[in-house]
Amino acid sequence: MTRQGDNRREDRVPKRGDSVIVLLVILILGALIGTVIGEVIATIAPGGTLEKIFSRGINPGLAPPATLDLKVISLSFGFSVKINLSSLLGIGLALLIYRKL
Structure with missing residues (x-):
């Protein structure tokens, strides 16, 4: 509680949940x-070593999406993630930036 003449601002201490959300974002x-930069580099150097390094990766996910058919409604669940060197470098740089915050 602040008094009328007190102009101090209470600093907000982030909750643990806020910190996790910021980290994920x-x-x-x-x-x-990182992925966009890798794709740009692969486009600039087609057929070269840089394209092989930055455009190849792994794509984990649900290959055919899982489908739940309830006769009234049909739901499909699926996801795919493209992980390559440039996206890993982007994640590493993002972690460094997060630690500086």
Whole structure:
């Protein structure tokens, strides 16, 4: 509680949940930016070593999406993630930025 003449601002201490959400957002943005940079590099150097390094990766996910058919409604669940060197570099850089915050 602040008194009328007291102009001090109470600093908000982030909750643990807020910190996790910020970390996830920063990691996802880092992966996206890294992937975009890798795709640009692969486009600039087609057929070269740089394209092989930055465009190849693994794609884990649900190959055919799982389908739940309830006759009234049909739901499909699926996801795919493209992980390559540039996305890993983006995630690493994002972790460094998060630690500096």
